[in-house]
Amino acid sequence: MNGEVFVNFPFIIVALLLAIGFYTIGFKRNLIKVVIGIEILEGAVNLFLVALGYVKGGYAPIYTLAPQEAANPQNMVLPTPQALTLTSIVIGVAVSALMLAFAVNIYKHYGTLDVTKIRRLRG
């Protein structure tokens, strides 16, 4: 029982982070906080990917200076999830930079970051 909880621990955190992220996007009124919500969501998804890639007793797929028992390719893990996570982090940086740039520009023109007041486009 205890072991099961530990194995699933990252996924419980992922679920929590997803909930926090969606709550922040949906219910916070400050635009910067909405951006933070999306960042939390992204963190959740990245954690999910990394947690998926963990194999108990597996070795990193680097042949240089690898220990004896890792030399057998069967013992090495596939590096795909880590590669996915790195790509996703890079994309996330671009998204958040653009969102913050929009937020700055909105503050310049509207004088507020309250999402309920940034509503010139309607109908």
Add this chain to the structure above:
Amino acid sequence: MIEHLPALMIAVPLFGAFIAPLFKKKQNIAAIWAILITAVTVGLSLLLMYQVRLNGVIVYVFGANKPTLVLPSGYKVPIRIMFEIDGIGAFMAISATLMSFIGALYSYSHVKAESGLEKYYALLLLLEVGILGMVLTGDLFNLFVFLEIAGIAGSALVGFRNYRGEASEAGIKYLIVSAVASLMVLFAIGILYGEYGNLNLAYISKQVSFNTLDMIAFGLLFTSFAMKCGSVPMHYWVPDAYTEVPAGINPVLLVSTYASLYALFRVSFTLFANISLSLTRIGWIMSVLGVLTMFIGVTMALVQKDVKRLMSYHAISQTGYMLLGVGVGLTVLSDPKALAEFGRTAMAGGIFHIINHIIYKSLLLMTAGALFYVTGTRNLNEMGGLARKMPITTLCFIVGAAAISGIPPFNGFASKFLIYESSYRLNPLLAVFAMVTSILTLASFVKVFASAFLGPPLEKFENAKEVPKPMIVAMVILALLCILFGLFPDIVLDKLVYPAVDALIKVAQYQTWGGLA
């Protein structure tokens, strides 16, 4: 050379996008560069369609000459990134490249007065890269990456006029929607990877079965892509984004919306073929979503005063037709008799409507852009009597309005008719809603026509002139396409649309590429 065509489809616009910022001092050259690059991609995509019709599904593997390479441990799964192009991929590629070309041509004079144009054209080309990547790829993670590229480039272009606060507002709305949607796509991809240890579309589509995790992944992908293609509960970003984006980008942004629609179809027909074959409910969900989308979109459009906003609501409403047509096909997918009788026709209608709608809606949004260019306002109440001042724009508008309302002999009629007669066979109520929507569409375009073009000439527009040549050429090309597609729908259906429909229906064809178990 010819075997590297799929890679060139991405490489050429990507190269163009990274060269474009170098023309900072001479922005005219940046525009001409973008027109040149997009023209080349149009040629490439036509060649690609030709190849697909000749040889069937094209599988292009990056970094290897055949897709069947296996891991050193002998684990037999596809491990390389690959592009897999079938009828519908090539069809979407043609739409994307054509519209990028038209958009670049139109932008040449439409945004001439703005600054930072070298970035504008770089983003336009990046948006094209994103769309092309989405429709050509055969790898789930690649799909996510290109979805994000298209989302980022698209929202940056929506906020391009950064001296207007509204543009930033629309931009951040679009970006938030697309960021949340793509993160959920990535989450679903993670679930599928955890389950099957692979990212290849064809490979996973063979493994998918009826279990809770697969259903969750399907649900996530379905909602995210429905959100990004502007289907009803999540449609609110569409009017803002389409209104604020410069009119030259409208065609490309439309195609990027429909690239998400393509992804929705790909996911429901190919990736989760095992599930949708046995659950007709999914087809029904898509059809009902389509009906709701078309009806709510058109009713919102009726009350608008801003000419571009009005047309954007129509864009939502027309997306409903595509969802309805393809949804009817998805509902009867497991029933070969019904599929042959009307399902295939319905899907042809839906997919034909994609390219038709892209053409006439771009045309309409461009005429709205031309009105804005001349009058400096988008408010219908302040316009009037422009028909005599801008005869060509007026003619183009009439063609576009007739096409969107489904009046023969324009292209809107050709695809809408296919949808009416086939959705009637599934449930008459669906067809009734589709027709009512069409009539309401006509009503609202009569209103635009009367208030912008007819009436006595207003004094303040005395010096109004017809828009510059590149804008006219772009609009006339689209107007001619509207008429041509309407007069000879059979040729387009045979050469472009039915290959696309068959590509969606025949999953087995998509799966048999390398012979890996």
